Amino acid sequence: MNIALIAHDKKKDDLVRFSVAYQPLFQKHNLFATGTTGLRISEATGLTIHRFRSGPLGGDQEVGAMIAKNQMDAIFFFRDPLTSQPHEPDVSALVRLCDVYSIPLATNMGTAEILIRGIERGDLDWRKITGESSGTE
């Protein structure tokens, strides 16, 4: 599956810890990330990650483009709800596209735990069966 990893600055440590904990599972998938998040995670885990631009420079929109092209299966986006972001419209657009295309989106650690276990269990395999998946493992 194609999975995107994104975190706002104050949530990056959380997503790095999460990625370290679930590294064995993540390595079975194709990983994508916004620039700084991807660098932090790849340094901490050794995972191979396709890095887009940094979020404020268009990275969120690049992930959104993959959603629109049916190339993204799940997104872990640890948002910071207490800090305003200069690129808030891009953040909203990404969340909106997840809703438009019914793409699973975890915006905090609690939901992320459920989503990652669901992926491990095969709960998203319906996307392959219905042809809605990116088609990759």
Ligand SMILES: O=C(CO)COP(=O)(O)O
């Ligand atoms: O701003 C972001 C998401 O909106 C994340 O971007 P970076 O991973 O480049 O910090």
